[in-house]
Amino acid sequence: MCPTSVQKVTMIRNSSNMVLLTFVGSTLPDRVNVGPINPRVRRFVSRPLQCFSCYSYGHGKSSCKEASRCGNFSALVSHSEEHCNAAAYCFHCRDAHQVCSRQYPRYRMEQDILQLANTQFISLGSARRELA
Secondary structure (H helix, E strand, C coil): CCCCCEEEEEECCCCCCCEEEEECCCCCCCECCECCECCECCCCCCCCCECCCCCCECCCHHHCCCCCCCCCCCCCCCCCHHHCCCCCCCCCCCCCCCCCCCCCHHHHHHHHHHHHHHHHCCCHHHHHHHHC
């Protein structure tokens, strides 16, 4: 018997056959017995929240108060990104990549902040100060 109990089970409907288990408490078991299978348990860490209107981190498009930008070359324009053929340019770091690229150092920093907050059970503000 596992010392922690499952609080919630969520089936994720895609081709990965992933199941999201929500546990009570702060310690996770190494494995979970589900009938004849015994899968390993991994902690879920969400991806950084990025606005797809202004391409800043920390808020979503629905709550954005900034002007819209092109995700390809960062200009303040109202054209569709699907039809943009300009060279990729990031206005944050002035490098040649799209603003929503996972190779962007700020994305990786935000990912590290989420990972630290999740594993150390601290607030995002505390994790941000620790990694700054």
